[in-house]
Amino acid sequence: MQTQDEITGEFQRPKLNYLNNGTTLKSWLLTKDHKRIALMYLISVSAFFMMGGIYASIIRLELLTPASDLLETGTYNKVFTQHGILMIFFFLIPSIPAVLGNFLIPIMIGAKDLALPRVNLLSLYLYWIGGSFALWGLMQGGVDTGWTFYVPYSTTFSNTYVMAVGLGIFINGFSSILTGLNFIVTVHTMRAPGMTWFRLPLFVWAHYAVSLVMVLGTPVIAITILLMALERVAHVGIFDPSIGGDPILFQHLFWFYSHPAVYIMVLPGMGVVSELISNFSRKKIFGYEFIAFSSIAIAVFGFLVWGHHMFVSGQSIYAGMVFSFLTMVVAVPSAIKMFNWTATMYKGSISYDTPMLYGIGFMGLFLIGGLTGLFLGAIGLTVHLTDTYFVVAHFHYVMVGGQVIAYLGGIHYWWPKITGKMYSEFWGKISAMLVFVGFNLTFFPQFILGYQGMPRRYAAYPPEFQVLNIFSTAGASVLAIGFLMPAIYLIHSLIWGKEAGPNPWMLPGLEWRTSSPPPTENFLEPPVVTWEAYEFGEDSGLDLEEARRRAAVAPVA
Amino acid sequence: MQASGWVPLFPEQASSFAWQVDLLYFYLIVVSIVFTIPIVLAIFVFAIKYREKEKFATPEEIHGSMALEATWSFIPFVVSMTIFLGGAYVFYNQYTPPVDAMEIYVVGKQWMWKAQHETGQREINELHVPLGRKIKLTMTTEDVLHSFFIPAFRTKADVVPGRYTYLWFEPTKPGKYHLFCAEYCGLNHSGMGGWVYVMEQKDYDNWLSGNASGQTPVEQGKDLFETKLGCASCHEGGPAQRGAKLEGIYGKQVKLVGGSTVVADDAYIRNSILDPSSQIVDGFSPIMPTFKGQVTEEQLLALIAYVKSLSGVTGSTPTQGPGAAPPAAANTSNTAAVNRPPANTTSNRASTQSANSNR
Numbered sequence: 001m002q003t004q005d006e007i008t009g010e011f012q013r014p015k016l017n018y019l020n021n022g023t024t025l026k027s028w029l030l031t032k033d034h035k036r037i038a039l040m041y042l043i044s045v046s047a048f049f050m051m052g053g054i055y056a057s058i059i060r061l062e063l064l065t066p067a068s069d070l071l072e073t074g075t076y077n078k079v080f081t082q083h084g085i086l087m088i089f090f091f092l093i094p095s096i097p098a099v100l101g102n103f104l105i106p107i108m109i110g111a112k113d114l115a116l117p118r119v120n121l122l123s124l125y126l127y128w129i130g131g132s133f134a135l136w137g138l139m140q141g142g143v144d145t146g147w148t149f150y151v152p153y154s155t156t157f158s159n160t161y162v163m164a165v166g167l168g169i170f171i172n173g174f175s176s177i178l179t180g181l182n183f184i185v186t187v188h189t190m191r192a193p194g195m196t197w198f199r200l201p202l203f204v205w206a207h208y209a210v211s212l213v214m215v216l217g218t219p220v221i222a223i224t225i226l227l228m229a230l231e232r233v234a235h236v237g238i239f240d241p242s243i244g245g246d247p248i249l250f251q252h253l254f255w256f257y258s259h260p261a262v263y264i265m266v267l268p269g270m271g272v273v274s275e276l277i278s279n280f281s282r283k284k285i286f287g288y289e290f291i292a293f294s295s296i297a298i299a300v301f302g303f304l305v306w307g308h309h310m311f312v313s314g315q316s317i318y319a320g321m322v323f324s325f326l327t328m329v330v331a332v333p334s335a336i337k338m339f340n341w342t343a344t345m346y347k348g349s350i351s352y353d354t355p356m357l358y359g360i361g362f363m364g365l366f367l368i369g370g371l372t373g374l375f376l377g378a379i380g381l382t383v384h385l386t387d388t389y390f391v392v393a394h395f396h397y398v399m400v401g402g403q404v405i406a407y408l409g410g411i412h413y414w415w416p417k418i419t420g421k422m423y424s425e426f427w428g429k430i431s432a433m434l435v436f437v438g439f440n441l442t443f444f445p446q447f448i449l450g451y452q453g454m455p456r457r458y459a460a461y462p463p464e465f466q467v468l469n470i471f472s473t474a475g476a477s478v479l480a481i482g483f484l485m486p487a488i489y490l491i492h493s494l495i496w497g498k499e500a501g502p503n504p505w506m507l508p509g510l511e512w513r514t515s516s517p518p519p520t521e522n523f524l525e526p527p528v529v530t531w532e533a534y535e536f537g538e539d540s541g542l543d544l545e546e547a548r549r550r551a552a553v554a555p556v557a
Numbered sequence: 558m559q560a561s562g563w564v565p566l567f568p569e570q571a572s573s574f575a576w577q578v579d580l581l582y583f584y585l586i587v588v589s590i591v592f593t594i595p596i597v598l599a600i601f602v603f604a605i606k607y608r609e610k611e612k613f614a615t616p617e618e619i620h621g622s623m624a625l626e627a628t629w630s631f632i633p634f635v636v637s638m639t640i641f642l643g644g645a646y647v648f649y650n651q652y653t654p655p656v657d658a659m660e661i662y663v664v665g666k667q668w669m670w671k672a673q674h675e676t677g678q679r680e681i682n683e684l685h686v687p688l689g690r691k692i693k694l695t696m697t698t699e700d701v702l703h704s705f706f707i708p709a710f711r712t713k714a715d716v717v718p719g720r721y722t723y724l725w726f727e728p729t730k731p732g733k734y735h736l737f738c739a740e741y742c743g744l745n746h747s748g749m750g751g752w753v754y755v756m757e758q759k760d761y762d763n764w765l766s767g768n769a770s771g772q773t774p775v776e777q778g779k780d781l782f783e784t785k786l787g788c789a790s791c792h793e794g795g796p797a798q799r800g801a802k803l804e805g806i807y808g809k810q811v812k813l814v815g816g817s818t819v820v821a822d823d824a825y826i827r828n829s830i831l832d833p834s835s836q837i838v839d840g841f842s843p844i845m846p847t848f849k850g851q852v853t854e855e856q857l858l859a860l861i862a863y864v865k866s867l868s869g870v871t872g873s874t875p876t877q878g879p880g881a882a883p884p885a886a887a888n889t890s891n892t893a894a895v896n897r898p899p900a901n902t903t904s905n906r907a908s909t910q911s912a913n914s915n916r
Contacts, residue, residue: 074744146741152718153701153743157667241719247702248717281607282614287621312704313715314722317652321645328637335592335633336626342596343625345603349614352604360600367596371589378640380647381581384711387704387739451582453568453708455739458747462735506613537615544613551612 002502002515009550011501013420014515021520032117033520037124038103039418042411044127045099046487048090053483055083060442060476063469068459076459077144078160084147089169090131092403093261096268097214098127098179100410101207103418105183107511107518108201110192110527115185123178130172137164146457148258151239151250155231163229170225173218176264180214183207192510194529201509201533202278202291206271209295213260213267213302221257224250248314255306263302265399267295269362269406270337276359276409277341279507281348284534287340294333301330311382320379327377334370338363353505354428358409361436365401369394372447390450393443401439408435408486415490416504420516421497427489434482441475506547508540571734571755572710573727577647579711584643588636651712654725658693661686662774662858665696665703665716667742668749673855676765677773682751684736686728687761693725695823699854704740707753713739721823728755778863781856786848788860800845801838807868812839826861 003012018035022028028036058079062070071079102120106113114120137143143165145154154162187200187208200208228250230236237243239250278285285291307315307323341363350356372394376382385391412432416422445468454465461469503512508531514523531540538544570576607616661684662673672694673679686692696705698716705724706713709732714724738749756764772780782788791800801811806821814837819825829836830852833845852860 068747073747077741077744077746144743148741150702150741153741157701157743247719281616282609283616284618284620286619287626290621290626311648312713313702314717314720317648320648324644324648325641328641329634331637332630332634336630338596339625339629340621342599342603343619345600345607347616347619348603348607349609349611349616350604350607351609360604363600364597367593368589371585371592374588374637374640375582375585377637378581378585378644380644380649380651381578381585382644383648383651383713384578384708386713387706388708448566451567452565453706453735453737455706455737455747457741460747537618544615547613548611 004501009553011499013499014517014519016519017420017515017517018520019420019517030121032113032121034102034106034114034117034120035418035518035520035522037120038099040124041094041098041102041127042418044131045091045095048086048131049095052083052087052091053480055079055086057476057480059083060473062459063461064473066461066463066466071459073459074144077146077457078142080457081144081146082138082142085134085143085165085169087399088147088261088265089172090127090134092265092399093176094127094179095403095407096272096410097183097207097210097264098123098175100203100272100407100414101183101268102179104414104511105186105204105207106190107514107522108204108509109187109190109195110510110523110529111186111190112521112523114182115190116182119178120182123175123182126171126175126178130168130170130175132168133171134165134168137161137168140164148254149225149228149250150254151228151231151245151247152241155228156240156242162232166225166229170222173222173225176214177218180211180218183211184215192527192529195510198288198292199529199531199533200292202274202285202288202295203268203271205292206267206274206295209299210264210267210271212296213264213299217257217260217264217303220253221261224253224257227253248310251310251313252306255309256303259306259309260299260302262395262398263298266366266402267298269366269403270295272406272410272413273341273359273362273366274337275509276355276413277344277363278534279413279505279509280353280356280359281345281350282536283344283346283348284532284536285340286343286346287336288533290336291340294336297333298330301326301333305330308377308382311379312386324377324379328374331370331374331377334366338367338370351505352429354423354425354432355409355413357429357432358405358412358435361432362402362405362409364436365397365405365439368444369397369401372397384453385450387455388450389446389454389456392456393446393450396443396446401443405435405439408432411486411490414511415493416500417511417516417518419494419497420500421493422500422504423493423497424489427485431482431485431489434478434485436482438475438478438480438482442472442479443475445469445471445475503542506542506544508535508542568708569730569732569734570709570711571728571730571732572707572712573729574647574650575709575711575729577650581640581643581647585640588640592633652714652723654693654723655691658691658725659687660693660695662855662862663694663696663705663716664699664854664858665705665738665742665749666699667701668738668745670703670705670736670738670749670751671855673774673858674765675773677771677776678765678768679771680768682736682749684751684753685761685764686753686755687758688728688731688755689758691725691727693723695858696722696724697854697858701742702740703738703742703749706737706739707734708737709734709753715740721827728753731755731757774859774862775866777856778859778861778866781852781860782863786852791845799841801841803864804867805869807865807870809868813837814839814841823861826864827857830857830860 002014018033062076068076140161143160143162145158145162227238231238231240237245239245239247274285274291305323305327307319308327311320376385376394412428449465449468454461500516502515510527660675664671669681671681672684696716698718703716704713705716710726712724712726714722716722732755734753736751736753738746792803809821810818811821812818819836831849833847834843837843
């Protein structure tokens with residue numbers, strides 16, 4: 001365990017940890033340590049997030065005025081397509097699982113590493129190779145099909161780099177499958193003595209659910225891309241009706257993966273938020289089993305609702321009604337989570353550190369994202385709303401308001417563990433609030449725009465929509481500042497930050513019972529778990545008296 | 558519609574079911590508020606009341622409550638079911654065209670909407686419709702997916718190559734409303750749109766008479782059938798004819814070789830022209846050549862209109878949903894469309910001109 005100075009209360013950085021165990025490039029590129037792999041993922045997804053963010057800024061600037069004056073329409077089409085592809089396939093899907101999940105799941109269950117460390121490294125390489133193909137396609141001239149690649153536009157009409165980017169997504173899918181597989185095997189086989197299924201942190205449950213979706217869903221997108229390639233390159237008639245195909249078939253296949261992919265993008269966020277709310281309220285999570293099983297329910301029902309993306313696409317109206325019904329059912333487990341998180345705060349001892357601000361922000365934004373999902377599940381209303389800005393606003397509330405906010409909350413929460421350093425609380429809180437305000441200002445006006453009838457993917461729009469677009473662009477600038485700030489103060493903390501110590505918030509999770517940063521093998525002695533999940537009292541084995549005494553003398557963090 | 562300035566929160570209500578969609582929207586807003594207030598209030602109250610008073614305190618444990626879990630599972634479920642039922646009801650109205658509707662044919666192509674009225678008038682990126690009449694659009698596309706969207710009517714439907722989709726509405730308020738393409742279709746997607754004009758019946762009649770009508774779809778179809786494509790040489794001639802009888806078949810069951818039956822609807826007729834050997838009528842031989850590549854989407858619609866007229870069917874026929882039609886086999890024009898001149902086909906233009914010179 002890390003030593004602490006008796007008088008100043010300052011922590012010594014552990015002499016040997018995963019960061020300084022090998023300093024050569026080779027020791028990083030050939031590592032089997034899940035923590036190093038997670039760190040390399042962190043840097044990579046951040047780069048993709050930055051690129052996607054630049055595209056987003058260009059979109060918002062273009063939409064400041066009704067005419068397509070900043071960009072030509074063709075360029076605009078590429079920009080929104082590439083924004084979507086980078087953000088979804090190369091940022092959102094790997095973000096929490098590949099970075100935080102990779103880093104934390106073995107530590108949280110008391111294991112030395114994932115069950116298949118080499119496979120984990122392979123999945124990182126596949127992600128890099130896939131990303132390189134996509135970036136190569138972007139640099140050659142980009143792609144303009146929309147991230148949905150709808151046929152026959154993508155197979156017969158588009159003259160852009162569909163194949164390069166498609167290949168990138170295809171390869172990247174295998175990275176996702178291997179990560180999911182690894183998590184499933186790890187949770188089944190690597191739990192420490194005493195770590196029963198119902199002592200698992202809910203973060204692990206959420207990742208278990210999401211891994212099922214990754215393993216079962218991702219092959220379908222791989223097949224879909226392969227069929228698309230077959231038609232585009234070899235002119236085999238699969239989707240294009242002029243050569244005997246069916247364009248609706250593509251939509252069924254695409255959404256059979258891409259709807260569950262929405263849950264790949266939000267379930268891990270829910271897992272993070274369960275951790276944040278419970279730990280910063282110092283209260284056992286309310287309804288543990290309900291939150292755990294609602295993740296599984298979302299994963300299962302998530303596979304049955306793909307048709308709600310196709311209400312107006314030409315499928316039978318009765319199929320539409322069935323999908324609408326199932327969509328309403330899948331809303332219930334999300335509602336259950338929401339109520340349980342709220343109830344967890346009841347009679348807690350709530351502290352408002354930066355991660356908790358993100359956690360509460362998530363609850364507010366996800367509430368709106370979830371409720372507007374009901375609007376879009378109400379089939380008669382969706383006939384009007386689909387393919388408008390209402391949809392754009394809704395999925396940004398779920399994916400940015402949900403996953404990205406949770407990801408940032410998680411990064412702030414586990415930053416002391418990952419790096420061993422504390423960041424500036426002051427700037428952390430400011431950025432959390434800027435993100436919240438900027439986000440709402442950006443996307444709330446888009447709900448109104450959508451009901452007004454402004455279609456999505458429009459480079460130019462009628463002038464009466466301008467006022468709300470100006471609000472949205474103004475909000476986006478606030479949001480951009482909110483997103484850039486953590487990049488600055490987190491990097492700053494690496495050099496000038498205070499040593500965090502093993503457990504800055506005195507929390508019971510296994511990850512807080514090893515040094516920060518942890519040693520390569522995670523724990524110096526293999527842990528034995530004798531406490532329940534989210535056990536904040538004396539049974540947790542934490543020396544709370546001592547911590548309180550020290551806190552009274554020199555408040556931590 | 559306002560030209561600039563503040564956006565009203567709602568687009569105009571200009572169709573018979575627009576109010577139902579708006580009502581559903583209001584209901585969902587109320588539901589959202591009813592759920593949001595207690596949750597947000599609880600978060601705020603708890604956040605203030607139970608804020609940390611002592612560092613690393615250990616509040617009393619609460620494990621959960623079955624009664625509460627049951628309540629907050631059951632209530633959202635019931636509420637979501639009311640939303641589902643309301644949505645399904647409105648949706649059924651939106652996507653079930655009435656039988657007595659006036660029919661307009663719409664063909665989408667990159668990047669324009671082409672419409673043809675029953676009386677033969679054609680228009681591009683505009684649609685003139687009479688007030689208070691039920692109107693059904695039979696739509697297809699020459700190239701990629703498009704979506705016909707009129708916010709003021711609160712309805713839209715995708716337009717899919719190789720099949721027919723349907724949209725109907727009854728305009729209730731005269732005016733000029735946006736027409737958008739709502740499914741991304743390439744370079745000039747945001748420019749693919751125009752206006753829908755809802756006019757009083759007499760203004761609509763004036764508009765019709767002020768426009769060169771050319772041939773009606775039925776006349777054009779007859780022309781194609783009898784002379785241009787020569788269908789009549791096999792499909793007319795009484796009991797001895799080589800091709801299947803077309804009189805009176807529309808909307809009826811047709812028995813096929815192999816014993817199966819099929820309803821002779823738009824999709825069936827389209828398929829029989831483009832891929833005749835795939836559905837042979839019982840008692841006939843597969844001798845008909847394909848007309849794939851020889852007829853345009855608009856000519857196909859005219860032929861369907863003519864075959865319908867042989868059964869005494871004018872105007873709309875019962876169809877349901879945006880895509881009641883099963884996938885027809887092959888669309889002729891996808892690849893050809895790229896090279897074709899943008900406006901109407903040559904034959905249509907020629908016939909319009911001859912109609913003008915006759916006048």
